[in-house]
Structure formats: structure tokens, C-alpha cells
Amino acid sequence: MVDNVTLTELEKGILNKIQNHISKNEKVGIAIIAKECFVSKSAVIKLSKKLGYSGYSEMYYTILASTNNALKIDFSNNSSIYMNEHLKEDINMLVKVLREFRNQKIYLDSLGVCDSAREYYLQKLLIFGFNAASSYHYEAFRKSKSGLYFFFSYSGCRAEIIEKVNEAIRNNFKVVVFTSNKDSPLAKISHITLEVAGIKSDTAYYLPNFFTANLIILLELTLSEYSRKYLSNE
Numbered sequence: 001m002v003d004n005v006t007l008t009e010l011e012k013g014i015l016n017k018i019q020n021h022i023s024k025n026e027k028v029g030i031a032i033i034a035k036e037c038f039v040s041k042s043a044v045i046k047l048s049k050k051l052g053y054s055g056y057s058e059m060y061y062t063i064l065a066s067t068n069n070a071l072k073i074d075f076s077n078n079s080s081i082y083m084n085e086h087l088k089e090d091i092n093m094l095v096k097v098l099r100e101f102r103n104q105k106i107y108l109d110s111l112g113v114c115d116s117a118r119e120y121y122l123q124k125l126l127i128f129g130f131n132a133a134s135s136y137h138y139e140a141f142r143k144s145k146s147g148l149y150f151f152f153s154y155s156g157c158r159a160e161i162i163e164k165v166n167e168a169i170r171n172n173f174k175v176v177v178f179t180s181n182k183d184s185p186l187a188k189i190s191h192i193t194l195e196v197a198g199i200k201s202d203t204a205y206y207l208p209n210f211f212t213a214n215l216i217i218l219l220e221l222t223l224s225e226y227s228r229k230y231l232s233n234e
Helices: 009-023 030-037 042-050 056-067 084-099 112-127 139-144 159-170 185-189 211-231
Strands: 107-109 131-134 147-152 173-179 192-195
Touching: 009 042, 009 056, 030 042, 030 185, 042 139, 056 131, 084 131, 084 173, 107 112, 107 192, 112 131, 112 147, 112 159, 112 192, 112 211, 139 173, 147 159, 159 185, 173 185
Parallel strands: 107 131, 107 147, 147 173, 173 192
Antiparallel strands: none
16 A cells, blocks of 8 residues: 555545445455446556555455454454354353463563553453463563463564563463464464454544454453353352
């Protein structure tokens, strides 16, 4: 994509039409878009080049990749979250790992925009009686020698994150990563990766980023299930 592009109403309509088809899981070619928008194929190609793409195909598949959240944890579409089998699997996995490490140290770490989510997780885990703490230093792993390590990173690409996670792994910590990109370097080296939906945009054309909100809702659902399984009968 190129910066500082001003789109006409017609061009916005073309992009919205492509997005509408993708949201319905419909693969759409340039001929259909041109017909539905009452423009020529060359007009669609001109738009793709204006946005910095080589042609319609590159533009289409880039939009498709950026909006394909089918398997991501996502509560922003107001759908029935309890009908999402993938979400249920993630919740059950978190419940299982929390149960496994209920008597061991749980460290939480984050970078940048994820700090508020990390703090929320910390306070909630403490309320539920887990031995949780924020961790910023390598020495914490060496003292405990084993435990559970939660890391929150939107991109999962920063080098300093990779170094800390590797240190945790060397000291026998199980690493659970919360990120928006399951193909990131951080996700590749972790034991468990939870891919959480979210987008970034500049302030001039801001779009709501539900990443932190999705993280918090995920924990609430997890703790509810944990309570149902292990605490309600105690």
C-alpha cells in the first residue's frame, strides 16, 4: 500500500464491494466486481495500482488475508461465541494449562499496547488464587526454574521478546503466547499460541482495535469454565 492516497466515492464503492464478497466467504473475480460496480475492468486495475498493487489479484488476496479471521479468537462481530468450536478448544486448553500449573509460578509479560491486558490477566489470576506475577527480568526464570509463562504481543516480531521467551524455555517454563499473528517468530517458538483478532490503523483514519478487548473476554470465559470445572464443587 502507498501512503496519502485519496479515494473517490466510486473507488471506495469498489473496495467495499470486494470486502462484502469476502465477508460472505465468496471468491470474486475482477469481471464480477466491474459488473456490479458498473465500471470497466481497467478501472478496477487502475484502483489496484493506485493503492500500490501490481494488479487486481494482489489487491484481492491482500484484502482477503487481512480480513480472514475465521479461526481467530474474535468477539467483535457480535456472533454467538459459544457456537465457535475453535474458541471452545482454546478456552479448554487455557483451563487445562491453568489447572496444570495451579501450584506453580505463573509469570506474565508483554510489550507496548498489550500492557493493559497483561495487568488485567495478572489481577484476575491473583483473585483466583494463582501464584502470578509480572516478569521483566531474566533472573525470574532462573530463580523459579519452571512454571508457566504468558506473553502478550500484538505482532510477535520484536527481537527482545524472542530472547526472553527463549530464556524462559531454557529454564523449563511452558510458554503460552497471545498474538494477532500465528505465523510470527514468537508464535513459532512458543509451546502454545493463541491467535487473537485485532487490527492497527493510524489516528487520522482510526478503526477500532479489539485486540485487548478480545484478550480480556477470552480470560473471562476461561475463568468461568475453570470455575465450573474445578471450583464450584469445592
